[in-house]
Amino acid sequence: QVQLVESGGGLVQPGGSLRLSCAASGFTFSRSVMRWYRQAPGKERELVAAISRDGGSTNYADSMKGRFTISINNAKNTVYLQLNSLKPEDTAVYYCNAVAYYYCSGLVCPPTTGSWGQGTQVTVSS
Numbered sequence: 358q359v360q361l362v363e364s365g366g367g368l369v370q371p372g373g374s375l376r377l378s379c380a381a382s383g384f385t386f387s388r389s390v391m392r393w394y395r396q397a398p399g400k401e402r403e404l405v406a407a408i409s410r411d412g413g414s415t416n417y418a419d420s421m422k423g424r425f426t427i428s429i430n431n432a433k434n435t436v437y438l439q440l441n442s443l444k445p446e447d448t449a450v451y452y453c454n455a456v457a458y459y460y461c462s463g464l465v466c467p468p469t470t471g472s473w474g475q476g477t478q479v480t481v482s483s
Contacts, residue, residue, distance in 0.1 A: 359383040359472040361453045366477030369443055373481070377438040379453030379474060387411075390456045390466055391429060391436040395449035395479075405451070406438060407464040416464050443481045450476040 365377040377393070387410050396402040406417045406427040415427050426439040436453060456471035 359455070361455060361472055361474035363451065363453050363474045363477040366451060366479045368480045368482065370483050371444060371481055373443050375440045375443065375479060377440065377451055377477060377479075379436045379438075381434045381436070381453075381455060384455065384457075384472070386434040386455075387431050388458055389471075390458055390461045390464055391427075392454040392456065392466070392471075393427060393436075393438045394452045394454055395447075396452070396476075397446075397449040400449075402452070404468070407466070408436065409464060410458055414464055440479065443479075445481045448479060448481050450478050452476045 360382045362380045363377060365375060369375055390407055392407040393405040394402050395405050404418055405421055406425055408415045408427045408429050412429040424442045428437045453474040454471050456466040460466055460470050
């Protein structure tokens with residue numbers, strides 16, 4: 358049974374940082390593209406970042422480049438998202454997503470494909 362469990366969210370002031378974690382189990386972690394999405398109130402879910410199976414390739418949504426960093430630890434079956442220089446507009450529920458690599462062209466996978474975690478709330482407010 359595929360399971361993705363996010364943690365690390367919380368309330369942070371503008372300019373602050375958080376590190377999100379996604380612990381994975383029940384599937385071959387090293388054969389998946391791992392992604393982080395987020396969904397703000399009243400908005401559609403949007404892709405934040407993606408990382409390849411070996412951690413060698415990453416991509417980011419333009420608005421997150423330079424502020425967010427995705428990383429992976431295959432030994433721990435965990436993917437991370439480091440959030441720096443947070444802004445109020447980063448407030449959202451952040452979701453972890455895993456897609457079997459053969460559904461993807463590099464790091465580009467069908468948007469609704471794969472397994473999802475329950476999400477972790479990030480609130481940026483003073």
